[in-house]
Amino acid sequence: MAENQDRVGTGVRIVLLVVLGIVALTVLVPGVTVYWMVVEDWAADGTGFRDIDGAINWLFGVCAAIAIAAGLIVIGVMLRLAAWRQSTLASLALSILSVGFIIATYWIFSDTNTSPDSIEVVFLQGCCIVLLLLVALPPFLHWAMAKPTSLPAPTEPRS
Template identity: 30%
Template sequence: MFDPNAVPEEKRGNAGVALRVLLGVLFLLPGACGGLFYVAALFEWISGGFRFRGPDNFTGAFVILAAPSILLSTILIGLLLRYASWRRAPQASLVLAIVSAVVILLSVLMLYDEMGINAPDDIIVTILVIAVAIGVSVVPPFLHWRSKR
């Protein structure tokens, strides 16, 4: 049936795509800023023989601030990909899950070295924090990839 008020296919705007791109860029900003600090802290940790140098080193603080900002970006981008109509969104979600897992693992290793966690109570709290971080940032993108595979 002919609808005289219908907008032809070629004249529809790409506002939805533009909005997703804009949101993607905005969601990447905290991760990019955190990534700069994170790479600096990671370089400092690796160049020091997988140890931070000196007692008054503030590199651990960079890790504490950078890791959550990177994970926030991966969560937000993961939500954006979940509802994207892009054909490769599930593969991008898998990459986000891997990035999140690597960031969590390296952060725990760096902070373990920085804080000297060795009491049983500290280890239990650390394991709980790791479990929550993995549950929030790694599992949803992985499940998106798994369900679309």
């Protein structure tokens, strides 16, 4: 009976991981596309987000960054649920990638023609702090709180 329940649990886990993967892709693909277009426009223009078109691009870019962050959260949940031996290490990699993404987002989108204490920069700072707490911290904690795996005992060479 326990073996049969284990198979059902494994099947449910696989279905859940597939559904979460589809949700992650559904959020990530449009988010990355819009984010890439905004950043490309920002880089090509060279003046940052300084006019009305820049303000609209800034708003779309921040929304795209939030969509990407939501996709990264779902990937973090998938890594937590995965019965994969290296999922904790993958969580650490996801955490590092998330921190880099959030720092890059702040660096790019804080390039406005306003003072550093303007409402949009303060809003961006708040968003980035929340993104660090929601996106980067849980995978890091998954890695940090994982039980260390025991290494196999070294074998003696045969003579």
